[in-house]
Amino acid sequence: MSNVFLNDEEAKYQVETRDFIKRELTGVAEEIEKTDRYPREVFKILRPTGNLGCLIPKEYGGSNQGAVIASLFAEEMGALSPAIGMCVGASSVLFTWPMARFGSKQQKARILPQIARGEKIGCICITEPNVGSDVAGMKTSAKKEGDYYVLNGEKRFITNGGEADYMLVFAITNPKVHAHQGMTAFLVEKTMPGFKHTKDYDLMGNRGSKAAHLRFEDVKVPKENIVGPEHGGFLVVMDELDIERTMIAGQAIGCARTPFEAAVKYSTERVQFDQTISRFEGVSFKVADMGVAIDAARLLMLRAARMIDKGRSATKEASMAKLFAVETANSVTYNALQILGGIGYTKEYNVEQFARDARLMPIGGGTSEILRYLIQREIYREFKEEQKGSETKSSTG
Numbered sequence: 001m002s003n004v005f006l007n008d009e010e011a012k013y014q015v016e017t018r019d020f021i022k023r024e025l026t027g028v029a030e031e032i033e034k035t036d037r038y039p040r041e042v043f044k045i046l047r048p049t050g051n052l053g054c055l056i057p058k059e060y061g062g063s064n065q066g067a068v069i070a071s072l073f074a075e076e077m078g079a080l081s082p083a084i085g086m087c088v089g090a091s092s093v094l095f096t097w098p099m100a101r102f103g104s105k106q107q108k109a110r111i112l113p114q115i116a117r118g119e120k121i122g123c124i125c126i127t128e129p130n131v132g133s134d135v136a137g138m139k140t141s142a143k144k145e146g147d148y149y150v151l152n153g154e155k156r157f158i159t160n161g162g163e164a165d166y167m168l169v170f171a172i173t174n175p176k177v178h179a180h181q182g183m184t185a186f187l188v189e190k191t192m193p194g195f196k197h198t199k200d201y202d203l204m205g206n207r208g209s210k211a212a213h214l215r216f217e218d219v220k221v222p223k224e225n226i227v228g229p230e231h232g233g234f235l236v237v238m239d240e241l242d243i244e245r246t247m248i249a250g251q252a253i254g255c256a257r258t259p260f261e262a263a264v265k266y267s268t269e270r271v272q273f274d275q276t277i278s279r280f281e282g283v284s285f286k287v288a289d290m291g292v293a294i295d296a297a298r299l300l301m302l303r304a305a306r307m308i309d310k311g312r313s314a315t316k317e318a319s320m321a322k323l324f325a326v327e328t329a330n331s332v333t334y335n336a337l338q339i340l341g342g343i344g345y346t347k348e349y350n351v352e353q354f355a356r357d358a359r360l361m362p363i364g365g366g367t368s369e370i371l372r373y374l375i376q377r378e379i380y381r382e383f384k385e386e387q388k389g390s391e392t393k394s395s396t397g
């Protein structure tokens with residue numbers, strides 16, 4: 001990528017991180033794809049890079065590098081293995097961002113240094129058997145009893161759910177009002193009695209990343225473990241989704257990039273009809289479209305990440321970045337496999353793996369349908385605000 005959109009420090013980070021990940025993690029990724037085991041050691045390997053603490057303030061042991069760096073890191077992890085990228089991102093972004101922004105001083109001092117060092121792992125628990133896109137419809141409840149909340153319910157498809165030491169669990173604390181005013185986020189520890197990891201789902205792709213089914217049966221959570229305002233959990237989850245979507249965009253760009261590079265190389269080597277297949281427009285125009293889409297997705301991702309770093313709301317921009325990047329990952333993996341022909345459908349190349357991994361991306365972290373809904377809502381809202389602004393201007397001036 002030409003680096004005109006990155007400053008010198010970011011460009012240097014990108015090159016060094018790409019080299020580090022290739023050198024230190026390629027073997028692990030290949031092995032995990034075959035064995036489907038959870039790659040816990042990756043957290044230890046990444047520890048010296050500071051990447052696990054990108055979103056953690058320095059006073060809590062992090063590197064505090066921010067969303068641009070976190071999304072560049074997500075791209076490199078996605079290019080290595082979207083599955084391993086998800087395991088790491090679920091802890092260092094999905095769990096960590098709300099903890100760093102809404103956690104109490106005591107919570108942050110206790111938890112965040114362990115996450116930054118890769119000693120402990122986190123996850124975020126929003127989705128339930130009967131609630132996916134409609135987050136406000138959640139059924140998991142927490143009832144106040146003295147100094148505790150008693151948590152009951154089920155969460156499903158939780159990345160890292162069976163491995164995590166810490167969970168950020170969202171539950172309804174006031175069922176009499178809308179979830180916007182009656183949901184609370186809780187820091188739950190896996191050692192708390194009543195927590196059960198009932199199974200990991202058998203996934204189509206993303207081998208090694210574990211999507212768990214979790215049960216909470218009368219789990220006594222001390223009130224000190226509330227994260228953010230009591231009954232203000234909906235705000236916490238909405239705030240988290242902007243960075244989650246920006247990070248998934250990064251992973252999707254990486255997930256597209258590796259098969260794209262494989263297809264470009266293969267097309268210059270494979271000879272049919274006495275010439276390399278790159279000479280056929282049926283192939284090379286696919287390459288052109290893939291290249292454009294990957295670069296465009298990266299620009300959308302960087303815009304969203306920079307807005308987050310500036311403390312601005314990025315709901316529309318993060319949704320656009322995720323939507324475009326995940327659809328790019330799916331079209332690029334499809335076309336890369338097509339360029340490889342029959343050998344692409346085998347495990348001789350890992351293009352088929354990236355095609356399976358890409359398929360999750362338009363589902364997790366907000367489906368493409370929900371993102372289109374959010375994007376149009378924001379576009380119409382901005383349009384109405386502009387109209388109002390120009391009416392006020394003309395009536396006052």
Ligand SMILES: Cc1cc2nc3c(=O)[nH]c(=O)nc-3n(C[C@H](O)[C@H](O)[C@H](O)COP(=O)(O)OP(=O)(O)OC[C@H]3O[C@@H](n4cnc5c(N)ncnc54)[C@H](O)[C@@H]3O)c2cc1C
Pocket residue numbers: 090123124125126127131132133134156157158159160203206211360363364365366367368369370373
């Ligand atoms: C491997 C994996 C890992 C995951 N990791 C996590 C995690 O760590 N933490 C977590 O909390 N969750 C996680 N999820 C859950 C994920 O975020 C949800 O699957 C996702 O939000 C969609 O919810 P759902 O599966 O219940 O689908 P539904 O919400 O039931 O949707 C089904 C279909 O209906 C469509 N639909 C629904 N509502 C509308 C609407 N209003 N307009 C148009 N179409 C609509 C959807 O787009 C989709 O196509 C993970 C999921 C998977 C598969």
